Amino acid sequence: MNSRRQLLMGMGAAATLGLLAWPKLNLQPKLPYLEKFGSGRLPNTALYTHEGKSVKFYDDLVRNKVVAINMMYTDCKRICPGMTANLRQVQKLFGDRLGRDVFMYSISLQPELDTPERLQEYVNKYHIGPGWLFLTGVAKDIDQLRFRLGFYDRDPVVDGNKSSHTGIVRIGNDKYDRWTMSPALAQPEQILATINHVDPFVVNTAVRNG
Numbered sequence: 720m721n722s723r724r725q726l727l728m729g730m731g732a733a734a735t736l737g738l739l740a741w742p743k744l745n746l747q748p749k750l751p752y753l754e755k756f757g758s759g760r761l762p763n764t765a766l767y768t769h770e771g772k773s774v775k776f777y778d779d780l781v782r783n784k785v786v787a788i789n790m791m792y793t794d795c796k797r798i799c800p801g802m803t804a805n806l807r808q809v810q811k812l813f814g815d816r817l818g819r820d821v822f823m824y825s826i827s828l829q830p831e832l833d834t835p836e837r838l839q840e841y842v843n844k845y846h847i848g849p850g851w852l853f854l855t856g857v858a859k860d861i862d863q864l865r866f867r868l869g870f871y872d873r874d875p876v877v878d879g880n881k882s883s884h885t886g887i888v889r890i891g892n893d894k895y896d897r898w899t900m901s902p903a904l905a906q907p908e909q910i911l912a913t914i915n916h917v918d919p920f921v922v923n924t925a926v927r928n929g
Contacts, residue, residue, distance in 0.1 A: 761776065761867055762776060762860075762863060762867055764860045764863070765857070766826075766854045766856040767835050768852045769839045769842050769852065769855075774854075782893055783894045784892075784894075785891070785893075785917060786891055786893070787806075787809075787821065787889070787914055789806065789824075789887065790826050790828050790885050791827065791885055792827050792829035792885075793829070793832070793837055793841045794829060798886055798903070798904070806823065806903065808907035809911055809914075811907075812911045817848070817849070819850070821850070822851075824851070825852070825853045827861070828861070828865070830856055830861050835855060838854075841853060869900070871884070872884075886904065887902060888901045890914050891917060892918060897917040899913060
């Protein structure tokens with residue numbers, strides 16, 4: 720009995736020490752962003768589309784929609800080209816559902832360089848069709864947005880590497896507060912299935928044949 724009590728006390732002491740050590744990891748400034756994820760907790764960040772249109776992240780892009788969101792930047796030479804090409808295949812699988820039932824968004828991690836004009840060039844290069852917007856804005860606002868979306872790492876060194884945030888797609892249905900994630904380089908059919916999983920009306924909006 721004493722050994723069990725000592726074990727529990729030891730675990731409590733270890734947890735307390737862990738909390739005391741937390742600021743040493745330089746995470747304290749980021750803690751306000753680490754709130755529970757879901758509807759009503761996403762910021763209404765001001766952004767610009769690759770078409771030069773001003774939009775609000777939550778009100779215009781997410782509210783009551785099924786969405787797939789990833790992070791990228793046009794100068795990325797590692798995962799981004801393959802990821803964009805893979806998501807282009809997902810776009811093709813959606814057919815005319817994209818832009819009507821489902822919306823895709825790619826947010827720049829390098830907004831100081833990725834102007835709407837530069838993003839438009841990227842869209843043209845990868846032959847991106849309607850229903851998929853590439854977004855930029857103010858750097859500090861996008862940094863906050865990526866934390867709220869879950870594109871961060873607790874290790875400050877890893878978090879400082881932009882390419883570490885580009886391998887995941889955040890998928891959600893705001894109306895029903897259903898959210899999940901998928902690897903950006905998964906098979907396009909698997910990403911499609913994950914998006915369909917959060918959409919209760921997918922049976923009525925299946926990709927049309929012919």
